Amino acid sequence: FVKICEQAKAYLDMKGELVSGLNLINNTNLEFFPVKNKAEIFRLKGDFMLKMNDCENANVAYSNAITLFKHLPKGWISWGNYCDMIFKETQEEVWLEYAASCFFQGVKYGVSNSRSHLARILYLLSFDTQNEPVGRALDKYLEQLPHWVWLSWIPQLLLSLQRNEAQHCKLVLLKIAQVYPQALYYWLRTYLMERRDVATKTEMGRNMLAQQRMQQAMLANNAANNSSAGGNLTSDNQVHQAAQSGGATGSHEGGNLQGQEVDRSTVEGGTSTSHDQGQQSSTGAEGSQNALRRNNGLGWVTSAASAFDAAKDIMEALRSKHTNLANELELLLSEIGSRFVTLPEERLLAVVNALLHRCYKYPTATTGEVPQSLKKELSGVCRACFSQDAVNKHVDFVKEYKQDFERDLDPDSATTFPSTLAELTERLKHWKNILQSNVEDRFPAVLKLEEESKVLRDFHVVDVELPGQYFTDQVG
Known part of the structure; x- marks a missing residue:
């Protein structure tokens, strides 16, 4: 055989x-x-x-x-x-x-x-x-x-x-x-940790939409009251037509927020451009495109929020079924995350090294101007590394590096920012050498667990298994 x-x-x-x-x-x-x-x-x-x-x-x-x-x-x-x-x-x-x-x-x-x-x-x-x-x-x-x-x-x-x-x-x-x-x-x-911000933004977005709908309803009611008191007949008809079309769309969508958002933007676009027929067509098209963009963004955020809720349900099921194991793992991970985080100097060194490699990839690395995308990234680095949170948590780091780093590499400092990509590359090399030297000289290469974390030193494993043991096929 x-x-x-x-x-x-x-x-x-x-x-x-x-x-x-x-x-x-x-x-x-x-x-x-x-x-x-x-x-x-x-x-x-x-x-x-x-x-x-x-x-x-x-x-x-x-x-x-x-x-x-x-x-x-x-x-x-x-x-x-x-x-x-x-x-x-x-x-x-x-x-x-x-x-x-x-x-x-x-x-x-x-x-x-x-x-x-x-x-x-x-x-x-x-x-x-x-x-x-x-x-x-x-x-x-x-x-x-x-x-x-x-x-x-x-x-x-x-x-x-x-x-x-x-x-x-x-x-x-x-x-x-x-x-x-x-x-x-x-x-x-x-x-779950990566998507907490998305879930928070979604909740804020829902609240904002609810407030906007309430304001829209109040404006519609005020307009109706004014028209009944002897307002302009033409404007009264326009407001009622807009309200009717909005209600029809809302009922057709079954209360869908996205559908109401499109309808509201279309109605607003139509009423604001009613003075000029030619302008109305171009503005209406642009408004509909903007509404579609908002819809796509809202749809993505909504799906991200539902995914976050589903992940929370799974975590709750895991914790209820394996309470002791979940508590042990959370203690272990929380302690590692709080005790063994990278220092601000190390994070800044990693960012500078990444930006330096980006500079090497540009074909005009000697004579060309600094690309706009690179300027945008440098502005983000300056804001992130020397934010108010960093000032509060790492006073010595901010005091030592902030002024010189922003003078050399912040695009907002127009008088001192490099004019060419070659000059920017040299300054990034300079800062890489400074940071690397400080990291190697000031921080030990070896850390003792008993000195860094008493919790991990005294940690007794009951249910925690050896990580990585499920990467081979099992029999049975």
């Missing part, structure tokens, strides 16, 4: 030997082989048929292989690849569902490198169709899959919380939180 399989695989990879390989398989007497080996030979026959563009017979061969032995992981993967190929050609949704189901069955029955096959599944899930065939297949097979296969894809699953497949990926992450909490905790904690 092994000889026939290896021979067939060799024919499959050799140019012009497909017919010879297929004849080898067709002439093989299958009576002497167990069912599993028969199924593998049918799978190889399907590979030959597929490579010879005989798709119909390839499908039959894969079907025969799985019918003979359902627990053949390679058979499921080969059939899944076939269905995936047919879906790419026909774009028929049924083949997408077949492909996803076959891939899940292959992973379920223990195909080698099962983690790598999840890459295609996650890709298909990201571009799932409206009826969500891949999502339905994931929900169906989730409990049957070994949960460790998802551990390498935790970052991708977290990012998917911000896209259409969020509800399906959330189920996967909740399952990981139950079975492998520590593997998820580090990624999930970082994800």
